[in-house]
Amino acid sequence: MSSNSSKSGHAGFKVTRRTFAAGLGATGFVAGTAPFNIVRGQGAALKVGVLLPRSGYQAGIGQDCQRGVEIAGGILKDLGYPSLQIMNADTESNVDNARAQAEKLINGGAQLLVGAFDSGQSTAIAQVAEQKGIPYVINIAAAPQITEQGYKFVFRNFHTAGMILGGAFKNQKEVFAIAGSAPKSVVFMHVNDTFGTAMQKGIGAVMPKFDMPYKVVETIAYDPAARDLSVEVAKAKATGAEALLVVSRLNDAILLTRELVKQRWSPMAIMSMGPGWYEDQYLKTLGKLSDGPMTFVPWYDPNKKVSKMLEAALAKAHPGVNVNTNHVYTFEALMVAADAYKRAGSTDPKALADAIRKTNITENVSTGPGIMFNEKGQNDKLEITGIQNRGGKLPTIAPKVAAIAKPELPMTPYNKR
Amino acid sequence: MMGRLTQELSLRGLVLLGLLFAALLAAPFLINDYLLTILIIILYFAYVGQAWNIMMGFAGQLSLGHALYVGLGAYTTAALYVHYGVSPWIGILVAVPVAMICGAIIGFLAFRFSVAGVYFAILTIAFAEFARVGFDHFSWVGGSSGFFLPVANYTQNDLWNLRGKPIMFYYLILALTVLAFVICRSLLRSRIGYFWLAIREDEEAARSLGINAFRYKMYAVVLSAGLTSLAGVFFAFYYNNLFPEQVFHISRSIELILAPIIGGVGTLFGPILGAFLLTGLSETMHSILYSLGVDIPGAKQVFYGICLLLVVMLLPDGVWPWLYRRLGLSGDKP
Numbered sequence: 001m002s003s004n005s006s007k008s009g010h011a012g013f014k015v016t017r018r019t020f021a022a023g024l025g026a027t028g029f030v031a032g033t034a035p036f037n038i039v040r041g042q043g044a045a046l047k048v049g050v051l052l053p054r055s056g057y058q059a060g061i062g063q064d065c066q067r068g069v070e071i072a073g074g075i076l077k078d079l080g081y082p083s084l085q086i087m088n089a090d091t092e093s094n095v096d097n098a099r100a101q102a103e104k105l106i107n108g109g110a111q112l113l114v115g116a117f118d119s120g121q122s123t124a125i126a127q128v129a130e131q132k133g134i135p136y137v138i139n140i141a142a143a144p145q146i147t148e149q150g151y152k153f154v155f156r157n158f159h160t161a162g163m164i165l166g167g168a169f170k171n172q173k174e175v176f177a178i179a180g181s182a183p184k185s186v187v188f189m190h191v192n193d194t195f196g197t198a199m200q201k202g203i204g205a206v207m208p209k210f211d212m213p214y215k216v217v218e219t220i221a222y223d224p225a226a227r228d229l230s231v232e233v234a235k236a237k238a239t240g241a242e243a244l245l246v247v248s249r250l251n252d253a254i255l256l257t258r259e260l261v262k263q264r265w266s267p268m269a270i271m272s273m274g275p276g277w278y279e280d281q282y283l284k285t286l287g288k289l290s291d292g293p294m295t296f297v298p299w300y301d302p303n304k305k306v307s308k309m310l311e312a313a314l315a316k317a318h319p320g321v322n323v324n325t326n327h328v329y330t331f332e333a334l335m336v337a338a339d340a341y342k343r344a345g346s347t348d349p350k351a352l353a354d355a356i357r358k359t360n361i362t363e364n365v366s367t368g369p370g371i372m373f374n375e376k377g378q379n380d381k382l383e384i385t386g387i388q389n390r391g392g393k394l395p396t397i398a399p400k401v402a403a404i405a406k407p408e409l410p411m412t413p414y415n416k417r
Numbered sequence: 418m419m420g421r422l423t424q425e426l427s428l429r430g431l432v433l434l435g436l437l438f439a440a441l442l443a444a445p446f447l448i449n450d451y452l453l454t455i456l457i458i459i460l461y462f463a464y465v466g467q468a469w470n471i472m473m474g475f476a477g478q479l480s481l482g483h484a485l486y487v488g489l490g491a492y493t494t495a496a497l498y499v500h501y502g503v504s505p506w507i508g509i510l511v512a513v514p515v516a517m518i519c520g521a522i523i524g525f526l527a528f529r530f531s532v533a534g535v536y537f538a539i540l541t542i543a544f545a546e547f548a549r550v551g552f553d554h555f556s557w558v559g560g561s562s563g564f565f566l567p568v569a570n571y572t573q574n575d576l577w578n579l580r581g582k583p584i585m586f587y588y589l590i591l592a593l594t595v596l597a598f599v600i601c602r603s604l605l606r607s608r609i610g611y612f613w614l615a616i617r618e619d620e621e622a623a624r625s626l627g628i629n630a631f632r633y634k635m636y637a638v639v640l641s642a643g644l645t646s647l648a649g650v651f652f653a654f655y656y657n658n659l660f661p662e663q664v665f666h667i668s669r670s671i672e673l674i675l676a677p678i679i680g681g682v683g684t685l686f687g688p689i690l691g692a693f694l695l696t697g698l699s700e701t702m703h704s705i706l707y708s709l710g711v712d713i714p715g716a717k718q719v720f721y722g723i724c725l726l727l728v729v730m731l732l733p734d735g736v737w738p739w740l741y742r743r744l745g746l747s748g749d750k751p
Contacts, residue, residue, distance in 0.1 A: 055715030057668070063714070090714040095656050095663060096461075100454045100700075107451040119563055123658040127568055131582070132450075145565040145658075161562065193662075197553055197561040 045083035046341040046352075048334065049105030051115030051125055056093025058118060061326060065117055065139060068330030071313040075331070078309065079363070081338035091121050099124040106132050111347045112340075114333045117326075119143035126154045135340070135353040139333040140298075140326065147378040153353050155377040157332050157366075159298050159384065165202045167384025168273045168296035169210040171398040175294065175386055178398075179409035182213040183243035183268055187236040189256070190247035191224040199247040199273060217241050224249045233259035243269040248276035254285055261289060261414045268410035269294060280322055283392045291389050292411030294397065299385030300328045301367040301402035302395075310365055322394055328365050335361065336371060367402045429745060441591055445584050453583055457655070459696045460590040461648065466676035466688030467597040468644035473674070474683035475601075475610065476637035477617030478527075479534070482541030484669035485548050486516040486642045490649025491659055495566055496558050498578070498654075505579050505650055512650060513643045519544070520642025524635045542667060549665035558659070566657040579654035586655045593651065594689070597644060602685055604640075613637055617683070675721060679728050681735025690737045695724060 050069050053062035069086060076084065087110050089101035098121035102113060106128065113129050113136040116122045122141040129136035130151050138146065138156040142164060147156050159167065176182035188203065190196040200219065207216075218239045222232050233256060236244065244267050248256065253276030260266065270293040276282060277293040300307050300323060310331060311323050340355035341347070357377075362370035368383040386398030388407060395405035441460075445453055465487065472478050493515050494508030523544055527537045553561040574581035579589070604610045612633045615623040624630050653659055663669070680691025699717045706713060732739050 055718060059714065088712050092715070092717060095658065096458055099656065100451070100458060103451040103454045104704075107449050120656075120658050120660045120663050123565065124656050127657060130568075143563055143565070145563070149565075149567065150569055193553075193561070195561070201556070201560065201562075 044347075045085040046337060046347055047085045047087060047109050047111045048337050049087045049089060049102070049108075049110030049113045049115075050334075051089045051091050051098060051101055051105070051113065051121070052330075053093040053117055053121065054088075054090040056091075058093040061117055062090070062093070064324070064326040065330040067314065067318055067321070068139075068327035069334065071310070071317050071327070072331045072334040075306070075309050075313055076335060076338045079306065080342075081335070082341050084334060084338055084341075089115075091116050091118075093118070093121075095120045095124040098122075099128055102128040106134055110134065111349060112137065112337050112352055114139055114330075114337060117141065119146060122146055126151055129153050132349075133353075134349050135337075135356055137333045137336045137356070139330045147376045151377060153349070155336065155356050155359075155373050155379075157336060157371050157373075157379045157382070158329050159382050160378070161198060161202055162206065163380070163382065164298065164384060165199070165206040165273070166210070167382075169207060169212060171296045171384050171386040172212070172271060173210065174398045174400065175407045175409065176213060179407045181268075181409055183241070184214055185217045185239075185241040186214045186243045186245040186271070187239050187241040188216045188219045188245045188247075189232065189236060190219070190221055191249055191252060192221040193224050193249075195274065196221070196224070196247045203245075214243065216245065222252065224252055226252060226255065229255045229259050230263070232256075233263055233265070237263055237265045241267070243267045243271060246270060246272045246277070247274045248272060249274075250276050250279050250281055253277045253279075253282055257282075257286055257289055264415065266411070266413035266415070270411070271296065273297070278322075278324070278387060278389065278394055280320070283322075283389060288391075288417045289414060291391065291417070292408065294386055294388045294407065294409075296384050296386050296398075298325050298329065298382065299367055299387060299396065299402075300365045301385070302404050303402060304363070304365060306363055307365045332365055332371060335364065367396075367399065433744070438595070445587055450583065453587055455696060455700050457583065457587050457590055459692045460587075460594045461651065461692075462673070462676045462696060463689040463692035464590060464594045464597050464651075465645055465648040465673050466680070466692060467594070467601055467685075468641050468648065469674050470677045470682065470684075470688050471601060471604070471644070472637050472641035474677060474687070475605065475613040475617065476634055477613075477620075478634060478637060479538045480541040480638075480641070480670075481538045481667070481674070482543070482545030482670050483641075483645055483673050484665050484667070485541070485545040486520065486645035487649040487652060487669070487673070488545075488548060488552070488659075488661070488664040489516045489519060490646030491653035491664060492552065492558050492564065492649075493646075494650045495564060495653040495659060499564070499566060500557075504577050505654055506577065509647065509650055513646050516646030516649075517639045517643040520638045521635065524638035528631050528634050542670070545665050545667065545670060549661045552661035552665065561661060564659040566653065568657045579650075586651070590651055593647060598685060598689070600644070605685065609633065609636060675725070677735075679724055679736060681737035684735065684737045686741070687735050687737040690740065691735070694736060695721060698724075 052065045054066060087105055087108060089105055091098040091101055098116055102125040113125060113134060116125055117140045119141040122138050123146055126136055126146060130153050133153060136154050138158060140158050142159060142161045144160040190200050220232050220236055222229060272293055272295040278295045283290045314321060314323050314327060336356060336359060339359060339361055340352050344351040344355035357373060360372050364371050366382060367385040368381050371379055372381060374380050383399055385396055385402055387394045388397050396402045397405055397407040444456055469483050472480050490512045493512035494505045497503035497508040498505055527540055532540055558564045574585040612628050615628055616630050616633060620630050676691035676695055677688040679695055681687030699720045702720055703716060706716060
């Protein structure tokens with residue numbers, strides 16, 4: 001073998017299957033162990049690993065969150081924050097890959113982690129971050145347990161499931177007070193998937209604490225992948241309820257609306273506590289029929305200065321896309337990172353974590369007094385926001401501090417548009 | 418036992434096997450934490466692929482719902498640990514029988530009523546989906562909101578409660594993979610293994626020779642379910658959270674069977690090689706793309722698809738049968 005090698009020399013070097021395989025293996029090994037900086041370093045930028053489910057069954061949401069990442073750099077710079085060097089990773093919508101990618105980012109030099117939309121994936125990342133002592137700022141994930149584990153390096157600027165429901169009922173009461181009318185009865189319709197079922201259970205537990213003016217006369221669960229919801233809507237209409245309380249996804253929200261029109265039933269209000277009814281595709285698909293539904297979700301306060309900057313940046317980067325929860329909380333997670341880096345003046349993970357614990361950002365985007373974390377690393381000051389579909393836009397109607405429009409209640413009947 | 422293990426194995430095969438095992442033993446001291454995590458994932462898929470292989474590769478019964486047994490193992494031990502403080506080592510004494518009974522029910526229904534081929538595959542999917550929906554509403558284990566294990570201990574390895582660092586989990590999954598390999602090789606070289614192969618090749622012919630096909634197919638299903646449930650125990654205590662949508666979903670079942678299909682269904686090394694090829698090469702490809710500044714979400718799934726396509730077209734028996742001929746392991750059976 002050695003004689004063959006010496007004979008061949010450089011000039012006569014032949015690529016055999018064996019040398020090709022060895023070369024491929026070496027390339028793979030080097031690539032597998034070397035840091036993978038997607039955006040090259042700019043001076044002393046903080047290296048932030050962003051983990052999002054950009055493929056797999058949560059791909060749409062992950063890609064939407066990524067839009068928040070794309071527009072963050074310019075806004076943070078305008079606000080005087082230091083630069084961030086973003087290192088992207090795709091969790092592929094599963095926990096094992098989320099954990100592996102977190103390890104990969106840290107191995108590649110990430111000094112802080114952000115992500116990952118989903119509670120399961122976020123839990124897996126949290127363990128890696130905690131073991132390595134790298135601060136981890138969760139953008140979106142509602143499972144309360146994540147911040148109940150006693151982590152020292154995990155922070156969440158997002159509502160827990162209980163906060164979402166409690167805030168939604170609080171907002172609804174405020175809307176009823178402003179409008180001067182409230183439904184006395186509702187039908188609760190919800191998708192029977194993980195999210196819908198969790199909300200259904202939560203409503204049973206949380207609603208009694210809020211002394212709501214309406215009672216739930218019927219609960220109807222349905223498949224989010226249903227092609228036809230005529231029976232469910234007919235059943236709901238037959239109860240004689242004044243309004244609809246819904247937990248939906250996009251497809252079924254469109255189907256429900258079409259059935260309401262077809263069956264000539266215009267409830268005085270449609271109150272959603274989740275996605276579907278405010279999404280761009282819903283507004284575009286249904287046009288004027290999309291007007292009216294109110295949604296109570298983690299949202300943003302359009303009266304805040306930074307919100308206007310976010311709206312402008314998104315409109316420029318993605319014309320026709322309305323700002324939503326995914327953009328807001330992903331942007332704010334990066335804002336927390338930049339703010340901590342600015343105050344810590346160091347990329348040392350411990351110093352960054354200490355700085356995050358003392359976060360007090362009042363010039364932010366989401367509704368509420370700002371971003372600050374309790375001893376468990378949870379921002380417990382966040383507020384839920386009420387929005388209403390109006391002519392393809394989503395003006396806020398509650399709470400008062402974030403409202404830019406008065407609620408339309410009862411909503412205009414479908415046959416009078 | 419040792420004789421059965423080394424039977425028909427050439428010297429070269431023994432040396433390669435020894436080297437592979439030595440490399441895996443030494444790996445945690447030679448590689449970084451990220452690569453260790455990848456190795457854990459590889460061994461996890463190798464193990465669970467081996468467990469699935471008993472049913473499909475040896476006995477010829479196609480299961481597309483193996484996530485069911487992973488989930489049962491995971492939820493049973495996790496629930497016993499969280500609610501009663503029962504060590505997972507004790508928990509498996511409940512989890513494994515639960516999975517085996519479930520496998521036995523599915524097997525009995527299918528084999529007793531002659532549900533075979535694709536219909537058997539659909540039956541396995543149906544049970545996994547039934548479990549997914551059922552666990553969504555099973556509030557004792559968190560329902561659809563997820564079930565979380567406490568993860569306070571990071572600094573010390575507590576093997577009894579499976580709390581600790583990734584290195585502990587690495588050796589655990591390595592031990593499981595070796596155990597599954599030893600069990601599979603022993604069985605394959607035994608009377609029961611030959612009966613399985615006979616049933617796989619031609620069930621009618623096997624019956625005509627006096628083999629009780631029902632009984633031996635039941636053995637395969639029950640053993641496969643029990644071994645797979647151990648993977649669930651590992652999954653629960655390593656990742657520390659369980660969601661029915663994540664654990665029981667059909668995409669999980671498909672993911673579990675890719676390694677043996679790529680490596681070689683019905684072979685002992687196929688699931689191991691397949692896991693190394695799929696996860697190892699896809700991670701390498703991903704890293705090369707990233708180092709070039711190319712960020713393509715979902716590239717891994719595309720890679721899996723291409724691998725499957727190539728293997729089906731060029732090496733329909735899988736990569737291992739081809740490789741073992743190339744490596745000159747002629748004394749060995751694949």
